[in-house]
Amino acid sequence: MKKEIHTFTLLLDNENELTNELEDALFQAGCDDGILYSKNQVVYIEFDREAESLEEAVISAINDVESAGFQVARVEPSDLVTSAEISRRAQRSRQSVAQIIKGKRGKGGFPIPVAGVTGKTSVWSWAEVSNWLLKKEKIDDPFLVKKAEVIRDINDTLELRKNPFLAKKVNFFIHKIEQKPDAINSLLSESKRKKYYKNK
Numbered sequence: 001m002k003k004e005i006h007t008f009t010l011l012l013d014n015e016n017e018l019t020n021e022l023e024d025a026l027f028q029a030g031c032d033d034g035i036l037y038s039k040n041q042v043v044y045i046e047f048d049r050e051a052e053s054l055e056e057a058v059i060s061a062i063n064d065v066e067s068a069g070f071q072v073a074r075v076e077p078s079d080l081v082t083s084a085e086i087s088r089r090a091q092r093s094r095q096s097v098a099q100i101i102k103g104k105r106g107k108g109g110f111p112i113p114v115a116g117v118t119g120k121t122s123v124w125s126w127a128e129v130s131n132w133l134l135k136k137e138k139i140d141d142p143f144l145v146k147k148a149e150v151i152r153d154i155n156d157t158l159e160l161r162k163n164p165f166l167a168k169k170v171n172f173f174i175h176k177i178e179q180k181p182d183a184i185n186s187l188l189s190e191s192k193r194k195k196y197y198k199n200k
Helices: 020-028 054-067 083-090 094-101 126-135 142-162 166-177 181-187 190-198
Strands: 004-013 034-039 042-051 071-076
Touching: 004 054, 020 034, 042 054, 054 071, 054 142, 071 142, 083 094, 083 126, 126 142, 142 166
Parallel strands: none
Antiparallel strands: 004 042, 004 071, 034 042
């Protein structure tokens, strides 16, 4: 497979300022294809890394950074996007995206937001949105979807590594949610059931 240049950003955990020691350590670890920045007490590295795939590029960069003694918190561009960011990434006007979201253009079925429905700003998963846009022929670059899915999956993995009990919690709640109503009722104490039905 032909190697290509992949652009992405790694955010460092527990690092809030640039130092010569940090820069030297990362350079010696093989991060000479990245540029260090600091913003709002967050240190991050913008990479242009050559590899056969985006996944290979990101993982190799994470390995290089962590071999220097630092930990990667997240990869960007983030999977979470506003309607304005959807417009920018999909290279469509804000008005066009707003109409698509509201179902005024096309047959509807746009992915539901992952957060913000009851607030002022809704947020979507770019992996879900880009997949939908590709299927509806509103974008024509399948790599956009692949890139979104790779970054989402790697970020999910980094989150699980940071919180190893998260997987157990997820499995616990899936088990509870998928139980039948009678089984859920049996988990409640008699007093809680009475209070629940009284408030209905």
